[in-house]
Amino acid sequence: MSIKKTSLNNLHIKYGAKLVEFAGYQMPIQYKDGIIQEHKYTRSHSGIFDVSHMGQLFISGGDDLTNDLEKIFPADLKKLKTNQSKYSFLMNNKGGIQDDLIITKTSDGFLIILNAACKYNDYEVIKSKLDNQYKLNLDESLSLIALQGPEAKNVLNKVIPGCNSLKFMNGNNYVYNNKKVYITRSGYTGEDGFEISIKHNDAETFVESLIENGSKLIGLGARDTLRMEAGLCLYGNDLDNDTSPIEANLKWAIPKSRIETEFVGSEVLKNQFQSGVKKLRVGIKPDSKVIARGNTKIYNDKNQEIGKVTSGTFGPSVEHPIAMGYVDNSYSTVNTKIFLEVRGKKIPANICNLPFYKKNYVKGEINV
Amino acid sequence: MSEVKYSKEHEWIKLDGEEATIGITKHATEMLGDIVFAELPEKGSNVDKDGTAGVVESTKAASDVYTPVSGEVIDTNQMIVDDPSKINEDPEESAWFFKLKIKDKSEMDSLMSKEEYEKFAKETSA
Numbered sequence: 001m002s003i004k005k006t007s008l009n010n011l012h013i014k015y016g017a018k019l020v021e022f023a024g025y026q027m028p029i030q031y032k033d034g035i036i037q038e039h040k041y042t043r044s045h046s047g048i049f050d051v052s053h054m055g056q057l058f059i060s061g062g063d064d065l066t067n068d069l070e071k072i073f074p075a076d077l078k079k080l081k082t083n084q085s086k087y088s089f090l091m092n093n094k095g096g097i098q099d100d101l102i103i104t105k106t107s108d109g110f111l112i113i114l115n116a117a118c119k120y121n122d123y124e125v126i127k128s129k130l131d132n133q134y135k136l137n138l139d140e141s142l143s144l145i146a147l148q149g150p151e152a153k154n155v156l157n158k159v160i161p162g163c164n165s166l167k168f169m170n171g172n173n174y175v176y177n178n179k180k181v182y183i184t185r186s187g188y189t190g191e192d193g194f195e196i197s198i199k200h201n202d203a204e205t206f207v208e209s210l211i212e213n214g215s216k217l218i219g220l221g222a223r224d225t226l227r228m229e230a231g232l233c234l235y236g237n238d239l240d241n242d243t244s245p246i247e248a249n250l251k252w253a254i255p256k257s258r259i260e261t262e263f264v265g266s267e268v269l270k271n272q273f274q275s276g277v278k279k280l281r282v283g284i285k286p287d288s289k290v291i292a293r294g295n296t297k298i299y300n301d302k303n304q305e306i307g308k309v310t311s312g313t314f315g316p317s318v319e320h321p322i323a324m325g326y327v328d329n330s331y332s333t334v335n336t337k338i339f340l341e342v343r344g345k346k347i348p349a350n351i352c353n354l355p356f357y358k359k360n361y362v363k364g365e366i367n368v
Numbered sequence: 369m370s371e372v373k374y375s376k377e378h379e380w381i382k383l384d385g386e387e388a389t390i391g392i393t394k395h396a397t398e399m400l401g402d403i404v405f406a407e408l409p410e411k412g413s414n415v416d417k418d419g420t421a422g423v424v425e426s427t428k429a430a431s432d433v434y435t436p437v438s439g440e441v442i443d444t445n446q447m448i449v450d451d452p453s454k455i456n457e458d459p460e461e462s463a464w465f466f467k468l469k470i471k472d473k474s475e476m477d478s479l480m481s482k483e484e485y486e487k488f489a490k491e492t493s494a
Binding site for chain 2: 029225289290
């Protein structure tokens with residue numbers, strides 16, 4: 001299979017990107033400024049992320065669509081208002097996470113944003129669980145651009161007026177270059193921001209206009225350090241088929257109204273809600289400057305293995321190594337002393353609260 | 369007169385008499401990206417040619433630092449431990465890693481000259 005390119009490939013090259021293969025796509029890991037500068041620019045101004053490799057699945061048709069999707073996803077879709085978004089999961093029968101995703105209610109159905117590496121499998125799984133009456137469109141004619149940071153609202157409002165009145169986890173239709181674009185206020189960095197779904201042909205000029213207004217392109221490297229500081233999970237690292245949303249400490253994404261109802265994996269989740277879980281995702285802060293990467297083993301003070309790091313890096317804004325991972329539930333309390341095995345040495349660390357970097361999401365504001 | 373040579377693992381080594389100063393090349397720092405952590409060998413320890421003698425980590429990954437010659441560690445550069453970003457700024461001068469009292473000068477013979485290294489670096493990164 002050949003490597004796919006996004007509509008911004010030429011732009012990545014123009015701005016000096018180091019390109020790598022990610023989930024079958026040629027993607028920028030960083031640009032000329034490097035990961036730390038890109039990370040800090042997103043936190044202080046605004047960063048543009050090409051996330052066109054992610055799946056945009058539109059589902060429509062039929063009066064029972066909401067009901068039928070609730071048999072798949074644990075989100076409260078009946079309560080969702082048009083243009084409102086919720087974070088949810090596609091689970092397997094064991095309650096394990098096949099993908100984490102964002103569901104938005106559209107005027108004629110739902111839009112689901114899927115992880116790049118999971119999207120084709122998700123499509124097949126969802127299709128197999130739905131009646132033929134529904135129309136599923138994994139739309140590959142659209143690019144997806146994220147704009148994140150405290151200045152994102154001002155920059156985007158200059159290019160697409162009116163979008164700064166969107167509330168967090170809400171979307172709407174706007175017009176760019178006389179064509180419809182769909183914008184949601186959401187993101188993956190711990191900053192205020194937007195995700196813009198736009199036709200491939202318009203993506204390059206749109207991004208150039210964001211750059212003209214002060215934003216900079218940011219690579220996958222800084223996207224990873226930003227999301228880790230924000231305590232957000234990366235599917236494949238922090239979430240997988242053998243881990244449930246409860247174990248992943250994402251209980252907040254399973255609304256109470258859905259616990260007693262049936263959906264894929266509901267029996268396991270109900271059980272875990274009642275009896276608790278053995279392992280739990282936690283934040284980890286090493287005492288020293290040593291970085292514990294994914295797969296680092298975690299020990300207690302009696303030298304017994306109690307878990308594993310799933311993501312770890314140096315946090316450019318918190319200026320300290322940070323990590324997250326899974327530990328035996330009895331060690332999940334904040335400030336519990338643990339030890340990380342890095343290059344044969346046991347490095348002291350503490351269980352800590354997530355996020356490492358305080359969120360700056362906007363709840364919506366009056367047009368200025 | 370001091371002699372500077374280069375290894376295939378992207379270290380540079382400057383020899384003054386029996387004292388060698390070792391660091392990583394500019395090309396290495398460009399491949400690594402932003403360096404955020406450095407670990408150095410212990411003073412007084414002995415290191416063997418091509419053995420591990422430290423670690424650097426970028427935001428992306430960890431990489432071992434090897435010693436191109438054998439010897440006793442007589443000094444380490446605390447500056448790069450305290451502020452690893454100095455390695456990106458000045459890798460081939462002030463951001464050296466460690467100094468060795470070398471065992472066997474002939475170990476220098478198999479290393480590359482500046483011209484040879486530049487050619488090697490260009491070929492391997494292409």
